[in-house]
Amino acid sequence: MAGGKQSARQKMINLMYLVFIAMIAMTMSKEVLSAFGLMNTKFDSANELAIVSNDGILTQLNSQAEEKPENFAVANEKAKQISIISDEFYKFLGTVKENDIVKAGKYEREENGELPFEEMDKGDKLNELWFTGDRYTKRGDEVVARIQKYKDDIKAVLPQEGKWAPVIQGFEKRFSLEEVVDGEGIKKKWLDYHFQGFPAIASYTKLTAMQNDVKATETNIYNGFLGNLVSDATSLKNYKAIVLADKSAFFAGEKFQGRVVLGKYANVIPTKMSVSGNDIDLTDAIDSTGAAKLDFRVGNVGEHTIDGKFTFLEDGQPLEIPIIGNYVVVPRPNSATISADKMNVVYRGVDNPMTISFAGVPDNKVRANGNGLKPLGNGKYVMKAGSGKEVTINVSATLDDGTSANDSKTFRIKDIPAPTGVIAGQTGLVKLPKRNVEIGTVAAKLEDFVFDLPVVVTSFKIKVPGQPTVNVVGTKMNSQAKSAINKARRGDNITIFEIKAKIQGNASYRLKNVSPVIVEVTN
Numbered sequence: 001m002a003g004g005k006q007s008a009r010q011k012m013i014n015l016m017y018l019v020f021i022a023m024i025a026m027t028m029s030k031e032v033l034s035a036f037g038l039m040n041t042k043f044d045s046a047n048e049l050a051i052v053s054n055d056g057i058l059t060q061l062n063s064q065a066e067e068k069p070e071n072f073a074v075a076n077e078k079a080k081q082i083s084i085i086s087d088e089f090y091k092f093l094g095t096v097k098e099n100d101i102v103k104a105g106k107y108e109r110e111e112n113g114e115l116p117f118e119e120m121d122k123g124d125k126l127n128e129l130w131f132t133g134d135r136y137t138k139r140g141d142e143v144v145a146r147i148q149k150y151k152d153d154i155k156a157v158l159p160q161e162g163k164w165a166p167v168i169q170g171f172e173k174r175f176s177l178e179e180v181v182d183g184e185g186i187k188k189k190w191l192d193y194h195f196q197g198f199p200a201i202a203s204y205t206k207l208t209a210m211q212n213d214v215k216a217t218e219t220n221i222y223n224g225f226l227g228n229l230v231s232d233a234t235s236l237k238n239y240k241a242i243v244l245a246d247k248s249a250f251f252a253g254e255k256f257q258g259r260v261v262l263g264k265y266a267n268v269i270p271t272k273m274s275v276s277g278n279d280i281d282l283t284d285a286i287d288s289t290g291a292a293k294l295d296f297r298v299g300n301v302g303e304h305t306i307d308g309k310f311t312f313l314e315d316g317q318p319l320e321i322p323i324i325g326n327y328v329v330v331p332r333p334n335s336a337t338i339s340a341d342k343m344n345v346v347y348r349g350v351d352n353p354m355t356i357s358f359a360g361v362p363d364n365k366v367r368a369n370g371n372g373l374k375p376l377g378n379g380k381y382v383m384k385a386g387s388g389k390e391v392t393i394n395v396s397a398t399l400d401d402g403t404s405a406n407d408s409k410t411f412r413i414k415d416i417p418a419p420t421g422v423i424a425g426q427t428g429l430v431k432l433p434k435r436n437v438e439i440g441t442v443a444a445k446l447e448d449f450v451f452d453l454p455v456v457v458t459s460f461k462i463k464v465p466g467q468p469t470v471n472v473v474g475t476k477m478n479s480q481a482k483s484a485i486n487k488a489r490r491g492d493n494i495t496i497f498e499i500k501a502k503i504q505g506n507a508s509y510r511l512k513n514v515s516p517v518i519v520e521v522t523n
Contacts, residue, residue, distance in 0.1 A: 037117030
C-alpha cells in the first residue's frame with residue numbers, strides 16, 4: 001500500500017491506516033476473553049469426566065484379562081502402556097499451562113481457583129518464551145518435540161492391523177504438526193499458527209483442548225481394544241454388563257434412572273434379570289437394542305454399588321452374567337452462588353454486574369430479587385444500589401422434583417470514591433512551566449476504581465500567589481486565568497481547587513469533592 005509512485009503524504013496515510021487496522025485486530029474485548037475462560041472451564045470439566053470414564057474402561061479390560069487371558073491379556077497390557085504415555089503427556093501440557101502462561105504472565109488466581117480471564121489479553125510472555133524471529137526458541141522446540149514424541153510413542157503401541165487404520169488416521173489428524181495455511185493463503189508453522197500473537201487465555205484454552213484430545217484419544221483406543229477383542233470372542237460368556245446412568249450424580253431421595261447393557265448393543269433377550277436381589281419384570285425393562293432400563297430410588301449421600309445378574313440361554317443352558325456398577329449420590333443444594341463480577345460490594349451511581357446461580361439448577365429455574373436488582377438473562381443481573389448501607393439479595397430455585405431451595409446474601413453499599421484532580425495529565429503536586437499551565441486541560445479521574453467511568457469537569461477555581469482567585473467554567477483556562485498565571489514567578493505554587501465534576505451520562509449522581517492540584521512554576 002505504501003509503494004509505487006504514491007506521494008509521501010499518501011504513503012504516510014496508508015501506513016497510518018495499516019497501524020490502525022493492526023491496533024483494532026489486537027484489541028480483544030472482555031466478553032471474548034470471558035468466553036475463552038468459559039470454554040476452558042468446559043474443557044476442564046469434560047477432561048475430569050473423561051479421566052473417570054477411561055479408568056472405568058481400563059478396569060473392565062483388566063477384569064476381562066483375568067477371566068479370559070487368551071482373548072484380553074495382550075489388549076490389557078497395551079492399554080496400560082497407552083495410559084502411561086497419555087498421563088505423562090497430559091501432565092506435561094498442564095506444566096506448560098502453569099509455567100509458560102500463568103507464572104510467566106504473573107496471573108494471580110481468584111479465591112475460587114479461576115484465572116483472571118479478562119486480564120489475560122496479552123500473549124507477549126508466551127511469544128518471548130516460544131518464538132524468536134522466524135525460528136522457535138529452545139522452549140518452543142521442546143514443546144513441538146514433546147508433541148511428536150507423544151505421537152511416536154502412541155503409534156508404537158498400536159497394532160498395525162488393517163482394522164486399526166481409521167484409528168491411527170484419526171489420531172494423526174488430531175495431533176498433526178504439519179504447516180497450516182492461514183486465511184490469507186500464507187503457510188505457517190504449526191506452533192506459529194496456533195499460538196503466536198494470541199491472548200494468553202486463548203493459548204491456555206488451546207492447551208486445555210489438547211489435553212481433551214489426549215483423553216478422547218485414550219477413549220478411542222481403549223474402545224478399539226475392547227471392541228476388536230470382544231468381536232473375536234463370540235460366546236456370551238465374554239460379554240460384560242455395563243451400567244449406564246442417565247446422569248453421574250443424584251440428589252438424596254431422587255430416583256436413579258439409567259440402563260444396563262452388554263459390552264456392545266446386541267438384541268439378545270435375557271430369560272431373567274435381578275438387581276440388588278430383586279427380580280425385574282422384563283416386559284417393559286428391555287428395549288429394542290437389548291438394553292435393560294433401571295428405575296429405582298437412590299440411597300443416602302455417598303457412593304453406592306449396583307449388583308445383579310443377567311441370565312441368558314446359550315446352547316440350551318442358562319448362563320449368568322454379573323451386573324456390576326456404581327453411582328454417586330450428592331446432597332441437595334442448599335446454598336446459591338451469588339457473586340458480584342467486579343467486587344464484594346456494590347456501588348451507588350453505577351450498574352453493578354452480577355452472576356447469580358444455584359448449584360445443579362438451570363438458570364431458567366432460578367429467581368433472584370433485591371432492591372435495585374434487574375435480570376438480564378442467563379444468570380446475569382445488574383444491581384443499581386439505592387440509599388442505605390446494605391442490600392440483600394434473595395434467591396430461590398426449583399429443583400428437578402418440584403421442591404424449592406432458598407438462600408440470600410447481603411452486600412455492602414459504598415459511594416463512588418472522590419476523584420483526583422488532573423492538570424496536563426498529572427495529579428497531586430506537580431512541576432510545570434507557566435506556558436503548560438496556561439494551555440493545560442483540567443480533568444478529574446477515579447484512580448484504582450474497578451469501573452471505567454468517564455468523569456467530566458464542569459468548573460474549577462485557580463489561585464496564583466498575589467492574584468485574586470479566578471473562577472473558570474469548563475476545562476480550559478479563560479483569559480483571566482491566563483493573565484493571572486502569566487504573573488506567576490518561578491517557584492510560585494498555583495492551586496487549582498474546588499474542581500466540580502460529574503459522571504458522563506449520569507449527571508444526577510453527586511460525586512465527592514475532587515482533590516486539588518498544586519503546580520510549582522518552573523520558569
